[in-house]
Amino acid sequence: MDGEELRQFTEFVNGQQARLLRLAWVLTGEQGAAEDLVQSALARTAARWRRVRDSPEAYVRTAMYHEQVSRWRSPRHRRETVSADLPEPAAYDDTGHADLRVSMERALLALPARSRAVLVLRYYEDLPEAEVAKILDCPVGTVRSRTARALARLRALIPNPIPEESR
Amino acid sequence: MNHEELLITETMNTLAARSEPAADLTERALRTARRRRRQGKAALLATAAVTATAMTVAVPLALRHAPAQRVRPTAQLDVHKSCMPRDPEFSVPSASMVSGKTYPAEPPSRAPGHAATDFRVLATTTYSGGTVALLGSSVGYQFCVLNTAGIPVYGSSPRTDTPYAMYWTEILGTSKVHDISKLPISVLTGLNADPRSGAGGNFAAGHVPASAVRVTALQRGRVVGEFRVTGGYFTSWLPLVTAGTPLPGGGTGLGPEPQTTFRAYDAAGHLLAKIHDSP
Numbered sequence: 001m002d003g004e005e006l007r008q009f010t011e012f013v014n015g016q017q018a019r020l021l022r023l024a025w026v027l028t029g030e031q032g033a034a035e036d037l038v039q040s041a042l043a044r045t046a047a048r049w050r051r052v053r054d055s056p057e058a059y060v061r062t063a064m065y066h067e068q069v070s071r072w073r074s075p076r077h078r079r080e081t082v083s084a085d086l087p088e089p090a091a092y093d094d095t096g097h098a099d100l101r102v103s104m105e106r107a108l109l110a111l112p113a114r115s116r117a118v119l120v121l122r123y124y125e126d127l128p129e130a131e132v133a134k135i136l137d138c139p140v141g142t143v144r145s146r147t148a149r150a151l152a153r154l155r156a157l158i159p160n161p162i163p164e165e166s167r
Numbered sequence: 168m169n170h171e172e173l174l175i176t177e178t179m180n181t182l183a184a185r186s187e188p189a190a191d192l193t194e195r196a197l198r199t200a201r202r203r204r205r206q207g208k209a210a211l212l213a214t215a216a217v218t219a220t221a222m223t224v225a226v227p228l229a230l231r232h233a234p235a236q237r238v239r240p241t242a243q244l245d246v247h248k249s250c251m252p253r254d255p256e257f258s259v260p261s262a263s264m265v266s267g268k269t270y271p272a273e274p275p276s277r278a279p280g281h282a283a284t285d286f287r288v289l290a291t292t293t294y295s296g297g298t299v300a301l302l303g304s305s306v307g308y309q310f311c312v313l314n315t316a317g318i319p320v321y322g323s324s325p326r327t328d329t330p331y332a333m334y335w336t337e338i339l340g341t342s343k344v345h346d347i348s349k350l351p352i353s354v355l356t357g358l359n360a361d362p363r364s365g366a367g368g369n370f371a372a373g374h375v376p377a378s379a380v381r382v383t384a385l386q387r388g389r390v391v392g393e394f395r396v397t398g399g400y401f402t403s404w405l406p407l408v409t410a411g412t413p414l415p416g417g418g419t420g421l422g423p424e425p426q427t428t429f430r431a432y433d434a435a436g437h438l439l440a441k442i443h444d445s446p
């Protein structure tokens with residue numbers, strides 16, 4: 001990387017790091033792992049900077065998804081605990097929404113990374129199925145089936161199921 | 168977007184908002200890139216040497232203790248076929264250098280210890296929902312859950328993607344060591360849905376002293392499981408104990424998943440080692 005490329009890369013990282021860290025946080029569920037993930041994906045991006053500098057953001061995001069999907073297999077990424085019990089009573093909420101959100105958060109973090117990744121792409125990044133398929137390098141039909149499976153798994157992990165009519 | 172999708176989006180936004188700025192990200196990324204480039208070059212030149220070193224130092228236990236002696240060959244073959252139908256994809260250790268040993272950023276798929284045929288079934292546990300298996304080669308392992316039909320599963324869904332494997336250096340709890348044979352006991356755990364009922368449950372797999380013949384799992388002072396050791400390895404399945412869950416010996420679970428203690432015993436009943444695993 002020459003001086004100009006280094007400047008471009010640094011500018012890119014400075015401009016995108018907050019967004020990338022937010023995405024990594026949703027994918028990993030913790031700050032340290034999020035930083036590791038972004039750092040690793042940026043390292044891949046730096047190594048291929050000449051080829052990807054026209055669209056580095058797409059490359060680094062794709063690298064993050066792929067890396068996270070392989071990383072989840074590490075046991076330390078499967079240590080989250082799902083419990084039917086809340087650690088403390090939630091604030092009074094006559095709709096039960098707060099309880100549900102706590103449960104949803106735990107369930108999301110307990111999902112295998114591959115399942116979580118597809119949901120993050122669909123619901124956090126709000127990407128159409130075709131775009132998700134491109135990032136995950138799989139057919140659109142696979143995106144649909146993975147999304148359906150991830151949602152089913154999510155429902156199975158939530159102690160108070162989401163009412164059928166709300167889906 | 169329906170209510171469920173809105174809730175997912177809202178929850179993900181809440182998680183994202185917890186991110187904090189990271190210091191020196193550019194420099195850290197560049198350092199990692201430089202290190203990977205160096206390792207890539209070194210790996211090309213010395214893949215065989217590195218792998219040979221790993222084979223003799225990392226986990227020869229898998230082969231040295233001949234675990235196949237304790238597992239029925241036919242059953243072992245079935246488990247192997249199901250869990251490792253093709254060469255696995257190796258996950259690179261999150262730190263590419265552990266205890267002075269380096270690991271390639273892009274694992275060589277055809278190097279010794281990396282092919283499906285290099286793996287052996289080290290330990291299995293059968294339970295009502297299927298089988299929990301630990302497979303290992305000279306360089307890595309795979310933790311595999313099969314349903315009653317012998318199909319590998321993640322939670323309640325069939326596993327359809329490429330089989331994965333981890334380098335031994337990542338195994339067994341929080342200890343990142345290159346040579347797990349130096350640990351008296353180590354355990355990894357994972358949470359998953361019960362492949363049969365969809366209810367929560369805990370997997371565990373571990374390495375214990377070679378003279379151990381059984382491992383017990385205790386929660387809240389009660390023995391909740393006992394598992395056979397084969398060649399210094401065991402696997403286990405424990406139900407997720409939450410409020411209302413009936414406990415062995417009476418009573419019900421009171422709250423969140425308790426800490427599990429694994430104890431390894433030899434044939435004479437002597438306690439050889441124990442380890443706590445927090446949920």
